[in-house]
Amino acid sequence: MDYILRNVSKRLGGSDFNKLNNNFKFSKIKKLKKEIVNKYPDIPLIDLGIGEPDLPADMKVINTLKDEAYKPENRLYSDNGIYEFKLAACNYLKNIFNVDIDPDTEILHGLGAKSILSLLPYCFINPGDITITTIPGYPVLATHTKYLDGKVYNLKLTKENNFFPDLDSIPKNILKNAKLIYINYPNNPTGQIANKDFYKRLIDFAYKNNLIVISDSVYANIVYDTSPLSFLSIDGAKDIGVEIHSLSKAFNMTGWRLAFIAGNKDIIKLYSIIKSNSDSGQFRAIQKAGISALNNPDIVKNNIKRYSKRFELLINALKEVGFSLEKPKGTYFCYTKIPKGTKSGIVFKNAEEVSDFLLKKALISTVPWDDAGSYLRFSVTFIAKDYKKEKEIINTLKERLKKLELLF
Ligand SMILES: Cc1ncc(COP(=O)(O)O)c(C=O)c1O
Missing domain, CATH: 3.40.640.10 (Type I PLP-dependent aspartate aminotransferase-like (Major domain))
Structure with missing residues (x-):
């Protein structure tokens, strides 16, 4: 093992490579998502953490x-x-x-x-x-x-x-x-x-x-x-x-x-x-x-139309359970301050804790950001084949969030 690791470059941590926390945010979320899906195979995960379009190329x-x-x-x-x-x-x-x-x-x-x-x-x-x-x-x-x-x-x-x-x-x-x-x-x-x-x-x-x-x-x-x-x-x-x-x-x-x-x-x-x-x-x-x-600019126009409708559903649902946010002006992400805790007495220290909590307790995946205040990022690129399915997913999201009794 040492044969290789004693040669690690300074930029990757040198001889401290193994001691460094190389468990990056996105790999951590992926790992936890896999664990949760294995634990509850019959409950669909609502994945609002994805940073890629849900549709294939035209x-x-x-x-x-x-x-x-x-x-x-x-x-x-x-x-x-x-x-x-x-x-x-x-x-x-x-x-x-x-x-x-x-x-x-x-x-x-x-x-x-x-x-x-x-x-x-x-x-x-x-x-x-x-x-x-x-x-x-x-x-x-x-x-x-x-x-x-x-x-x-x-x-x-x-x-x-x-x-x-x-x-x-x-x-x-x-x-x-x-x-x-x-x-x-x-x-x-x-x-x-x-x-x-x-x-x-x-x-x-x-x-x-x-x-x-x-x-x-x-x-x-x-x-x-x-x-x-x-x-x-x-x-x-x-x-x-x-x-x-x-x-x-x-x-x-x-x-x-x-x-x-x-x-x-x-x-x-x-x-x-x-x-x-x-x-x-x-x-x-x-x-x-x-x-x-x-x-083919229509490819983009169609995406914008779809994302725009999804945002209307998502933003309304999030507002109903207490989040405060507006439809974004661009991208397929919306970004909102984390809740303070739950009625049952849980207090959140940062966005990472909230993101973990949502994944473990409600099978909702988000991306936490703690770099400049504590925020969650929700993406509208979740997988749903049509508007009916989109509405169904967002309704389920709302019901699951309501049950958590978040405090803001
Ligand atoms: C702000 C920003 N820049 C660049 C990229 C990378 O884009 P590409 O797929 O073209 O490498 C991403 C992908 O998530 C991004 O969010």
Whole structure:
């Protein structure tokens, strides 16, 4: 055992690897979910913790993959991507967000947004350099910054700040060594969306402080009762940053691993170098299927319609049992403060305890967030074949929650 473990890198804990708590939140939830399902095989678990669309990719997309997979010319490494995919992504950015991108210099594909976020720090971070990020949130850019001996400065997204980062609160000594600032709107988990004013302030701030903006926009087109907005549509954005879009969420293609990064051409150039030394591009047939997804905005429209109706059911049910929340403006998540305890005398210390309690006592799975206040995230991507089934699941949810007699 020691033969391997004495060689573990410092970034994974070195010789302390085994002593570290590597039981991450999502694996812990998965494990507990499995235990509960085994214990109560006859009671259906209500899974509102899922972060992936419930539907498969559109048949047009699947058929394109099928046809393209047969073609011998698609067998080759695609390196930094096929030109047709870049063109389709540029058209999509123009049609949906009114953003002009040069397909030759300002855009590249990636094996999912996660992969792009994991590679970007290699372009910029030296030991001691700082990435500013928002919490709660998607941690991949920050994790890789730390892997490279960089440092991370967290900006809390709180209800008081309307779930926007307080840029003016960042200390001068942090700004001096900061290189990257990560933002994510529509935001996972808070459901907040950005507005032009926020992006303008961010661009000014970044420019003044010599920061590069990484805008994670994987939920960009999942918005309700408003138009989608891209950071790149704001004047000056391309001078200081890039935006990442993914086909995972809005096009129901999480497992397909296809995303793209667009914006500043120098950043794209640097990313292309790191990327070409890390992977050899996504399978061409998948990129071609991606083109058919990007050319079919109805896929997204249908998802939005479905999620919107589900939110109405879910939010009403949660409000009835005492939670206080509104329909989110974007994403498929809603985010709400935890209850204080139960009538029977249980007192909750944090969101993790509530999430465990709901799973064990009511077979309801949620995701807890304790990074900036204690909140639960509920997703509307639960499995239900039609509206009747959706209503039935949400009614069961309400009945189970009522029985718990939560106190707020
Ligand atoms: C905010 C955010 N960024 C990036 C990702 C990863 O997206 P992809 O599937 O394209 O890797 C996720 C997935 O959950 C996410 O929530």
